[in-house]
Amino acid sequence: MKKSLMLLAISILFKADAFAQYFPTEGAMINYNSIVFEYQYIKEAKEYVVQIYEEGNNETIFTQTSETTNCYINDGIIFGKRYHWNVTAKDSTGNIIFESPDMNFETLYPEYLNEDNFGIEVFTLNSEEKAPGLAIIDHASVAFDAHGKFVWFLPAITEGNKARLRDLKMTPGGTFTYIKEPFIANECDINGNIIWNAPLEGKISGDSTEHFHHDLYKTSKGTYMVLSQKRKKKQVPDYIDPKYIKAAPGFIEEGNKFFITITYGTLIEYDKSGKMVWHWDSENYFDDKDLFFHKDTNGIINPSSHLNAFYYDEAKEIVYVSSRDFSRIIKIDKASKKILNSYGKKMPSGESKSGDGLFRFQHNPILTKNNLLAIFNNDSTDAENISSSIILLEEPKKANGEAKIKWSFSLNFDESTDGKCSRTGSVTELPNGNLLAYMGTTGRVIEVTPQKEIVWDIEVRQYKNESDWTPFVQYRANYIPVLHPVIFSVSHQLPDTLYFKKDNSLDLTLAILNEGILKDAYQISITNDAGKIIYTPQTKLIPQYQKELINLKFKPESALPGYYFIEVSSIANGLKSKRIEDIYISK
Incomplete structure (x- = not known):
């Protein structure tokens, strides 16, 4: 030529690499049963045929023919089994022009998810009104469908259920973020392989770690925002009667002076390399008048604000921080760190600015698409006539305006529970406008419509102490639209x-x-x-x-x-x- x-x-x-173009790869160990089978593109192919069969059984159990793509999703794989699979390609006349190697994979089955130890009871399911998708719970580290069927679990993180994870959720790209106690913040892939760690340093705390806790969020820019905390020794004001402080955690007596170690919440943002790019320190916000006013149920002063959640409105560059023990939500301009507003219990400093008495000991405030603050309101559950609730809070439109409850739903809705959630809990807005709520210590997860109809109601249970089934308390439940949001050919x-x-x-x-x-x-x-x-x-x-x-x-x-x-x-x-x-x- x-x-x-x-x-x-x-x-x-083509270089000779028999398994380079395939998934599941030869010998893969898989922790989910909704699997994307992927295979190499063959230029002359007009049809691909995927065959899957169980080990020890030569009869094909799944066959899929595809004309337009070189991947195939199968939702019928069973945990705890070994499978073989292959793919053939055919040309326009139906002749086989390519045959893949025969490959095997195994689906794992963790002992702690054994049906004798762990279960999900479905009380209500209205499939027509329920949002399609999956729910994920953090302490158990599993995702499941509307029928309570397990679809995915996080391996090598939880030995049994000993290692406690908080705020386990999927990013839009299909990775997972979580807080692992104590003080570890990670992102991992679907298989549990760590792809990002928050750095083990103490630039804000002054310790060997920033003491990460409760909440981790990956932004659309690829940065990571995580709750953290620092401890600081502070002298007790002279006007405080010692009898109200001596029994407090962290109390120190030095001669005729009294000190206490205060835990201040912080919020830190890191880039992909682990470099700190922004932070907020609650020490610059909380007034001593409020810190030494706050008392526990025994009347002992407890100057801890206990930050338990945050929400980042990326479009407006506004951060909402939740202080559980102060029953307060703080609205912060991210760039300037200026406090724009505060909602919740009124205290001696004048904070909060509005919303006194509307919620107490709250968790997980989020901003809905209608610009309302959805809040899991644990409330004062020690009171006999008070139950926890979900509320939608309308923020004041003017600087001196009042926050108002636009919608609320009491969690005392059946005879199975009194609706009192003394700790934990979460709320998430779903694509169809419904709200997904985890009901704290009750172990219940519900989905409720704007018309206050419960379209999904389950209880997460565990068999404990060889006695009986009890609620398996989580920290949050989050929503997953699909297990594999990113697929392409x-x-x-x-x-x-x-x-x-x-x-x-x-x-x-x-x-x-x-x-x-x-x-x-x-x-x-x-x-x-x-x-x-x-x-x-x-x-x-x-x-x-x-x-x-x-x-x-x-x-x-x-x-x-x-x-x-x-x-x-x-x-x-x-x-x-x-x-x-x-x-x-x-x-």
Whole structure:
């Protein structure tokens, strides 16, 4: 073949790597039963046939035929079993043109989820009104469907249920964040592999750690905001009668002076590298008048504010911080750290500014799409006639205005519970406008409509002390729309040989099909066999369930003989990638 001396031939060849393009990979140990089977793209294929069968049983139990994609979701896999699978590709005439290796994988089954130890009782299910999706609970570290069927659990984190996790939730990209007691903040992939750790340092606390607790949030910019705390020795004001402080935790008597160690809540933001990029310190906010006014149920002064939650409104750059023991929610301008407002119990300093008596000992305030504060109101459950509730709080429109309750739902709604949730609890707004609530110490999870109809009601239970089933108390329940929010396929119709153009550019086209639930962009990397990336463009956002043709035209610095490969990675979840083909460049 005659060509100009400036032309180089690029022959597309496959390196021998039998399992590189597949998932589940050979010997995979999997902690979920809704599995995305992925397999390599075959250019001439018009149909893929996936076959799955249990080990020891040669009869195929699942067969899936697909014409448009090189992945397939199966929700029928059972925990605690070993499976084999393979895929064949057929051309337009039905002839088999490719057969994959036969691969095996195993689904794990943790002992602590054994039905003799742990269970979910479904009391109410209105499938037509309930939001589709899954619920996830933190102390048990499991996700389950509307029928109480387990779909996913977090492995290697919880030995039995000994290690307590708080605020376990899925990010939009399909990773998970959580607080592990004591004082660890992590992000992990779906398999439980750690991909980010909050640094073990004490720049704010002055200790060896920032004492992370209760709440961790990954922002849309990829930073991490986490509740933390510091301890500070403070002299007790002279006007405090010692009899009300001597029994308090952290009390110190030095001669004729009294001191107490106060725990101040802090909120820290880190970037991906672990560098602190922002923080807020409640010591700069809380007044001594309030700290030494607050008493426990025994009348002992307890100057701890106990921050237990925060919510970040990214669009408006506003942070809401919840102080449980002060029954207060603080509204903060993130950039200036100025206090914009405060809601809850009125105290000697003049704070809170409004909302006195509307809620007590609250958890998990969030902002709804209608700009109302949804709050899990634990309330004063020691009082005989008071139960916990969910409330929607309307913030004042003027600086001196009053916060108002626009909607409320009492948790004393049946004979199974008195609705008193003395600790923990959460509320989450669902895509259909319903509210998902975890009812604290009752172990109940409910979904309630704006019309106050309960469309889902369950109880999380454990068999304890060889006695009877009891509520398995969690910290929060969170919502997951799907277990695999990021799915995509990559295809192409490249010829067997490509040529550089006269200007030394290379022109090739890929097709990306976004099969996930998010709009997503993709990073494309073309890398030589020395590991150097020679071209790395990013696509525009591709809507969910749409295919886009991506034209790549570029001039590499050199075109030396060797292998190159193309990899496509999701921006929403960089752990999700497709390596399509190895390209051999020859002169």
